Amino acid sequence: MPRPIRATISRAALAHNLALARRAAGDSRIWAVIKANAYGHGLLRAAAALAEADGFALLDIEEAIRLRLAGENKPLLLLEGFFQPQDVPLLAEYALTPVIHNREQIEILQKSRPAAALDVHLKANSGMNRLGFAADGVRWAWNALKAHPRVRQVTLMTHFADADGPSGVRGQLERFEALVAGCNAPRSLANSAALLRYPETRADWVRPGIMLYGCSPFADRSAAELGLVPAMTLASEIIDVQSLQPGERVGYGFSYQAADAMRIGVVACGYADGYPRHAPAGAPVLVEGRRTRIVGRVSMDMICVDLAGLPQAGVGTPVTLWGEGLPADEVAAAAGTLSYELLCALAPRVPVTELP
Numbered sequence: 117m118p119r120p121i122r123a124t125i126s127r128a129a130l131a132h133n134l135a136l137a138r139r140a141a142g143d144s145r146i147w148a149v150i151k152a153n154a155y156g157h158g159l160l161r162a163a164a165a166l167a168e169a170d171g172f173a174l175l176d177i178e179e180a181i182r183l184r185l186a187g188e189n190k191p192l193l194l195l196e197g198f199f200q201p202q203d204v205p206l207l208a209e210y211a212l213t214p215v216i217h218n219r220e221q222i223e224i225l226q227k228s229r230p231a232a233a234l235d236v237h238l239k240a241n242s243g244m245n246r247l248g249f250a251a252d253g254v255r256w257a258w259n260a261l262k263a264h265p266r267v268r269q270v271t272l273m274t275h276f277a278d279a280d281g282p283s284g285v286r287g288q289l290e291r292f293e294a295l296v297a298g299c300n301a302p303r304s305l306a307n308s309a310a311l312l313r314y315p316e317t318r319a320d321w322v323r324p325g326i327m328l329y330g331c332s333p334f335a336d337r338s339a340a341e342l343g344l345v346p347a348m349t350l351a352s353e354i355i356d357v358q359s360l361q362p363g364e365r366v367g368y369g370f371s372y373q374a375a376d377a378m379r380i381g382v383v384a385c386g387y388a389d390g391y392p393r394h395a396p397a398g399a400p401v402l403v404e405g406r407r408t409r410i411v412g413r414v415s416m417d418m419i420c421v422d423l424a425g426l427p428q429a430g431v432g433t434p435v436t437l438w439g440e441g442l443p444a445d446e447v448a449a450a451a452g453t454l455s456y457e458l459l460c461a462l463a464p465r466v467p468v469t470e471l472p
Contacts, residue, residue: 119384120353123462124439125157126471129330129347130165136343137324138168140311144318145170147193147304149325153179156390156462157329157348160186161470165347166328171213173323177206184210193237196247197221201228208232208266215239215273217247222260225267233268236261237304242292244277254295271302271321279309280333285317309333312342331445331455339443348459349439350390350466353432354381354403357423366420367412372397379423383435386417390461391437395419395451402436403429 137146148169154162159179163172163186171191174180180192197214198207201224207214208230216222217239238257241248249257261267274292276285292305304321306314311322312333326332330346332339339346360366360374381403387393391414399410401421412420423429438444444455451458462468 118467120355121384121389121466122351123466123468124349124351124471125161125468126345126347126349127161127165128472129345130157130162130328131168132345133328133330133347134166134168134324137308137311137322137327141306141318141322141324142315144306144320144322147171147173147191147321147323148328149173149195149323151175151195151325152460155326155329155456156459158468158470159183162328163188170321177203177212180212181206181210191235198224200224204228204230207234213237215247216257216261217249219253219257222257225264226260228266230266233266235269235271236267237271237273238301240272240274240292240295242274242276242288242295244275244288246275248274250295254299258296258299269302270299271304272296272299273304273321276305276307276310276317279307279313279317280335285310285314289317307333326456329459331443331459335449339445346439346443348444348462350385350437350462351439352383352385352435352437354421354429354435355384355418355431356382357430358382358420365412368415369413372412372420379426379429380411380420381423381426381429381433381435383419383421383437384417385419385435385437386415388416388463389466390458390463391419392448392451392453392458392461394453395447399450400442400446402442404433405436405441407442 146169148166150162150172151174173193194214213235215237239248240254241250261270302320305319306317306322308324308327310317330344358380360378364374366372393414397411408422438447444458448455448458
């Protein structure tokens with residue numbers, strides 16, 4: 117028999133979260149962000165469930181081509197654009213919209229004559245200092261793109277570094293407006309946090325990501341408070357039970373010591389399945405729908421959980437690692453990371469079942 121660990125992906129949850137993003141977006145069009153294999157949810161699966169989006173944003177040309185070959189005809193935005201001259205014919209062949217964020221990309225375009233006209237996004241660096249043109253670079257790039265005979269529509273974009281934090285978006289928004297002054301074009305600004313918190317960032321396009329998968333972009337507001345529903349549930353079962361006496365220890369490094377007599381359940385899930393190795397003792401887990409905690413270190417293939425107050429739990433008892441009933445945000449916070457990492461880290465060896 118296969119190991120009992122499994123993930124389920126709910127298409128209904130993805131569609132629900134997109135509908136919530138749609139309400140927040142108002143008249144703005146939506147790029148549904150499905151990079152990193154749709155945050156671990158599966159590229160084609162997520163695209164089908166998010167079919168009401170106006171377009172999809174992702175990273176890899178290969179993934180974009182895969183979508184096209186699967187019959188997807190919506191606009192596809194490449195968030196890091198292209199990387200070499202041989203990419204340009206593929207942009208035209210598959211009607212892909214690259215983000216232009218450096219001079220080298222424009223120089224490649226200037227030496228190219230793609231077979232079809234291209235839409236592009238011009239990225240301005242409004243203060244995150246990661247990708248994009250700053251100061252005079254925006255005007256140079258704008259003029260170069262507008263002069264290119266094969267560039268059709270230019271959309272202006274930027275990315276907010278702290279829409280979910282205390283700095284907010286005001287400073288970056290003001291800088292963006294200064295950078296693009298005089299450039300008359302559609303705009304794409306808001307990520308999940310900005311979409312939910314700052315209506316002034318909605319513009320022509322919005323780019324929700326993490327919220328589509330049912331996780332909160334905010335540390336101080338839960339997904340449930342925002343009306344979001346988890347799309348991924350990672351579940352397994354207890355595969356053995358151990359009884360400990362006071363003073364006995366658990367797992368590698370003997371990192372946990374029993375203060376009293378206790379039962380622990382050994383769960384078929386570990387860091388090779390995508391569960392965070394650095395999750396500490398005390399991280400939450402559900403056993404048969406009841407909350408308990410991890411004890412000891414996370415191993416490659418197993419974790420141990422406290423069965424105090426769960427006398428009926430034994431081999432075969434279901435366990436939820438995150439998802440329905442236990443937000444990934446909460447597990448991630450206990451592990452000192454973000455839900456993004458948990459979802460993206462789901463290992464290929466974990467079987468995935470799609471729910472309606």
